[in-house]
Amino acid sequence: MSDDINNRKDTAPDNEKNRPVKKHSESRRDALKTLATLPVLGAMGYGVYKKKKNEENHRIASQLFHFDEKQTILPVQPEGEQIRLGIIGFGIRGSQLLQAIGFATPTYVEDLKETSRKNPSNTRYQDFLDQDSVNVVINGVCDIFETYAKNASAAGANINREGLNGKYGKAPKIYKHYKELLAAPDIDAVIIATPDHWHGTMIMDAAKAGKHIYAEKPLTWTVPETYLVKEAIENSNIVFQLGHQGRQIEIYKRARDIIEKGQIGKVSLIETSTNRNDPNGAWVYPIHEDANPSTIDWAQFEGPEERVKEYMDYMNDHGLEKYIGPESRDKFSLERFFRWRCWWDYSTGLSGDLLTHEYDAMNQIFDLGIPTSATSSGGVYFFKDGRTVPDVLQTTFEFADKDLTMLYTATQANQYNRSRKIMGHDATMELGSALTITIDGASTQYKDKIDSGIIKPGEPFYRYIPGRSVDALTSATEMYFAERGLLFSYVKGKRYNTTFLHIREWLECIRQGVQPSCGIKESFEEAITAHMGTRAYLEGKTKYWDKEKKEIV
Amino acid sequence: MNLINRYSKPQLFSLVALRVVIGWYFLYEGLAKLFSPNWTSYGYLMDSAGIFAPFFKELGLSGTMIQIADNINIYGLIAIGLCLILGSFTKIASLLALAFLSMYYLSHPPLIGAQYILRPEGSYLWVDKNAVIFFAIVVLLFFPTSRLIGLDRYIYKLKERN
Structure with missing residues (x-):
């Protein structure tokens, strides 16, 4: 030990004789200086352990509120057949419904493009392009306001989700009256997005015509028709879905x-x-601005x-x-319309x-x-x-x-x-x-x-x-x-819009012959x-x- | 080496202490992210502001890049922390730390009128915590201590011997 002390200050490598002793002491001091901060890691380890243990108590929450991971959406059949759609009503909601399944007017697509150009963090345009295809074709549209009917037809033809001057598909036929659309043989299923006072009647007529139905909520406008609608759907073989897209919220x-x-x-x-x-x-x-008694x-x-x-x-x-x-x-009224x-x-x-x-x-x-x-x-x-x-x-x-x-x-x-x-x-x-x-x-x-x-x-x-x-x-x-x-x-x-999921569920139910989540039982309860x-x-x-x-x- | 040999004991002690606490800070930031399930820098990146915000947001929105960024963040922070605490490869670790801090600063610059959803815990104007730590690390770069206290002492000896 005394040698150590004596040699402590001598760090020059010139004294060969002392080298073994020096090396011994030096290496100890060296080791100390080299590893002096190592205990800090021990403290960190202890701290992290204590912290994690403390958090374990809170983790009990995840055990308490455990639930099973289930597939939340109906899987799409890879070789499912194409469904031929008609839409009645192309106002605010009607256009949203078609947009949700990938059909929008070229003007709307231009607007989306413009928005994403101005604000690159707005991804709605990309989302619209990326949305899965639901394998449908729009064959007929009906709206009692001419401009809306033309828009619906333009949206239905826009099969490649393009803006102005794009390549469009065949434009769906415009029907002046919904009953003509329901009579069309090239339509399997209809989307009804009209004002409330028309829901029930259109649903019943569509069911009688054997068309599958996706109708906007609420099911009915009057109480008596609610029973009639229920009966009409129950006596038909169609797949009925009411538009409560909240059914898709996980x-x-x-x-x-x-x-x-x-x-x-x-x-x-x-x-x-x-x-x-x-x-x-x-x-x-x-x-x-186009609305007047001659266009409505x-x-x-x-x-x-x-x-x-x-x-x-x-x-x-x-x-x-x-x-x-x-x-x-x-009396004609634009406000009321x-x-x-x-x-x-x-x-x-x-x-x-x-x-x-x-x-x-x-x-x-x-x-x-x-x-x-x-x-x-x-x-x-x-x-x-x-x-x-x-x-x-x-x-x-x-x-x-x-x-x-x-x-x-x-x-x-x-x-x-x-x-x-x-x-x-x-x-x-x-x-x-x-x-x-x-x-x-x-x-x-x-x-x-x-x-x-x-x-x-x-x-x-x-x-x-x-x-x-x-x-x-x-x-x-x-x-x-x-x-x-x-x-x-x-x-x-993948990011999804709930309306898309809700319509997609309806379409898959038609293909697979099963009942969707918001069928007539749920709809009747909702309406009453x-x-x-x-x-x-x-x-x-x-x-x-x-x-x-x-x-x- | 000349400067290093001239540190007084209090100087050496305070420099090593500074190195260790900064190391601790980085190491725990990394470990906390490693241990929190599904941690991602997505929210942080999307909350960016200032002239570089578009770059950081693009990073946040890209599927693969964000995973890479997350991993670089987690393991980079841990590596920097370990190096600073143990005093090994402190020069490289310090430079890396400066790069990380620059990114944090540039994505969330404490500008007048900048509003962040992730509110900083203090009140800042132009200078924030990241800027302070940045310059503390600059000090460490020019006042190295790891060859006196730290693994670099051993590493450099090995180097010298070879």
């Missing part, structure tokens, strides 16, 4: 799994809402005679004359337009069926533009046999985001672009975990973001993105539920469902 399937396993406890209350705050969201749609077939717009009679009978029998009109039905949702004469109001989406989502999760009763209130509070349908509506549905209430609350004059809340004894599930579960402080099921500090009640405990694998440790960043809708939904790595809400509003009293007689009383 998150609802996850929600159902979790609730079925009892993981949020007994659910007593469901809160749903609609919040919009712009004229477009309140159905004040633009009026097309007003007589056809007025509606099917029997339906109008059912509507008038109901209104008159219940002293609801103030909701009729106010303009005469046969383009903004038909604002008048009961053609519309089902918030109930048929937006409540149905919320109800169908919950019916998908809970198999709610038709409610025992409905109570509504609201009014025309903001858009005092002569409309008869309310812009603020609250409807409460009781499901006595399920021991739960579903509340729907809507305003078209505020767009604050109110999440869908499914409130169970053990936890609350919020459904938006992510599925979030917050454990209830008074939960029985999770009492042990709350007591032991694993679960902090009142704080979001579990979050599922579609397109990502199950991850209880989702970072704040990811949450932020999900809540702002910046994370896309993927099915097997919406009608109960509407009638409760109009009559100002609670409406009940008589299970025996299958009637709204």
